[in-house]
Amino acid sequence: MTSPISLNIGGGYKILRWLPPGPYTRFIGTLVPGNATKELVRSLATAGMHIARINFSHVLTDQDRAKVVNLVQTIKEVEAERCIPIGIMLDTQGPEFRIRRYEGNVELKEGGNLVIVPGEGATSAEKVYIRIPHGYTKLYDELTSQSSLAPVHILIEDGKIELEILSINPEHGIVCKVIRGGLLIGNKGLNFAKCALNVPAVTVADLSSVDFAFEMGGFSRGFQYLAQSFTTGIGAINFMRDYMLAKGTEDQLLYQGAKIEELFGVRNMEEIVSGSYFVMVAQGDLDAAVGADGLAAVRRRIMSLGRIYGTPVIIATGVFEGTINGFRPSRSDSVNFADALYGGASAIMFSGEITSSADPVSVMRSAVAHAKSTEEDPFRLQDFARYREAAQQLHLERIREFHRSGKSPQAVPHLSTEELIFAALGSAERMGSVALVPCTINGNSIRFAHKGFSTIPVVGITASERAFYRMLLYGGAYPVLVDRIPQDASEFFELVKGVVTTLKFAEAGQRVDVTVAYPDPTKFDVNMSTFINL
Known part of the structure; x- marks a missing residue:
């Protein structure tokens, strides 16, 4: 049990919740409603899980939803016990295809027909029924068109089972040959490999999931993040945001992220990355969309865009696949994991590695160990220096463009904050500071520090619960929620000292750099950067 920390300064300020020093990388664990016990949630959080994901592809009935309510309550209780954040992510079903739930087991044999x-x-074993996106009526027509160009393959459960379409008949179904057999499990995903199907971008099930999240109380009482599956472009993102706005106030909106996992999303990846709070590279479905030979290139392009726009990138699906049937990551798992971190990924999301592993807590501990080893590599720090230089060049070019057009860069919200943070980061690292400490209202300062690829901890102090959970998405950021921000300058600096020393980000004799930035300088400009010698 951990309690809020009272700081013995001025008006008696309190640290309500905080993320203690630890790996740069964030870890997201998938939990199954009804199966995830309080002890498992507590153990995963202690081992290193920062965000719990609930996959709404498996939330189909009122009974399923009741289990979700219980799981969210359990997560909140564990978070309150520890005062260390556990964000909760709602992962929508999206316009997906899935095997219908069924009783028993069916083994598909290689060479047979299905x-x-x-x-x-x-x-x-001869006939399988599937769930398709609501309102989608062109499956037979589109598959017939695709099959006329090249053989169409169907991948089940991220390719564990592979079929080839032999014929298509609306009266009888889609006749397939089993290329790679295996145990067919109900409710597993199904992909038509490399096919661009014109399915609805947002489904009735997705909207129902959002309704459910708001019925639970929205941001403050339930979920903080919404992962929008099979995002096709900025239109789908804006549609979902408008739908959420119609359900509640701005303060109750979930932080909306996009999963890039189909061909339209790949084509529109830049507008998706620039318009999202976070993006998730869903490697399983993306593999089916672009092929295994194209997956690495697409993943690198998404991470590159994430670096440009300061958007956290989450690498998901099969990162530690070896732990599903074994007890340790394979060599290729370890390389896959490290490559994501070298590329600047903010977070790693585990699905089957947690839900199907014999020892999910060991998986999380192994991930933390892998992260620490990779993050300490000097070559990674050199990569980060290059990423920052590129980000600064883009930032300077934006400023030059405003000057060339006769406009003042100061009139642009957040541009002054970005300038402030980039300058503070450079000064802090050159002068040997052990942390950068932005005081932030909405989390934008942390976004720019992330964009600048800080090599020292970024300790974000806020009195806003929304900003606190937003910061949790960013690798290298350590959010601290306090009961209020002092208005007096001397008390403010005492608060900073109390936070960084109490939470062991710094100690006596060390230097920390501090920034304060108001989000809109056209209304009230209080941007400030300074340092404190402890």
């Missing part, structure tokens, strides 16, 4: 039928019915 008929796939949209709709409901009894699954067997």
Whole structure:
């Protein structure tokens, strides 16, 4: 048990919640409602889980939703016990195709035939029924068109089972040959490999999930993050944001992120990355969309855009796949993991590694150990220096463009904050500071520090719960929620000293750099950067 910390300064300020010193990388663990016990949640959080993900592809009934309510309550209780944040992410179903739930087990044999039928019915080794996006009626037509160009393959459960379409008949279904067999599990995902199908960008099930999140109380009482599956472009992002705005106030909106995992999303990746609070590279579905030979290139392009726009990138699906059937990551898992961190990924998301592993807590501990080893590599720090230089050049070019057009850069919200943070980062690292401490209202200072690829901890102090959870998305940021921000300058600096020493980010004799930035300098400009010798 950990309690809020009272600081013995001025007006008696309190640290309500905080992320203690630890790895740069964030870790997201998938939890199954009804299966995830309080002890498991507590153990995963202690081992290093920062955000819990709930996959709404498996939330289909009122009974499922009741289990979600119980799990969210459990997570909140564990968070309150420890005062260390556990964010909660709602991962939407999206316009996906899935095997219908069924009783028993069906083994598909290589070389056999299988008929796939949209709709409901009894699954067997000869016929399988699938769930398709609500309102989508062109499956047979679009598959017929695609099959006329090249053979179409179907991948089930991220390619564990592979089929090839032989014929398509709306009266009988989709006849397939089993290329790679295996145990067919109900409710597993199904992909039509490399096919761009014109399915709805947002489904009725997605909107129902958002309704459910707001019925639970929105941001403050339930979920903080919304991962929008199969995002096709900025239109889908804006549609979902407008829908959330119609349900509640700005303060209750979930931080909206996009999952890039199909061909339209790949084509529109820049507008998606620039318009999202975070992006998730869903490697399983993305593999089916672009092919295994194209996955690495697409992943690197998304991470590059994340660096440009300061958007946190989450690498998901099968990162530690070896732990699902074994007890340790394979060599290729370790390389996959490290490559994501060298590329600047903010977070790693685990799905089957947690839900299907015999020892999910060991998976999380292994991830933390891998992260620490990679993050200490001097070559990674050199990569970060290059990333920052590129970000600064883009920032300077934006300022020059405003001058060339006769406009004042100061009139642009957040541009002054970006300038302040980039300058403070450079000064802090040159002068040997052990931390940069932005005081932030909405988390934008942390976004710019992330964009600048800080090599020292960024300790974000805020009195806003929204800003606190936003900061949790950013690698290298350590959010601290206090009960209020002092208005008096001397008390403010005492608060900073109390936070960094109490939470062991710094000690006597060391220097920390501090920034304060108001979000809109056209209304009230109080941008400030200074340093404190402790």
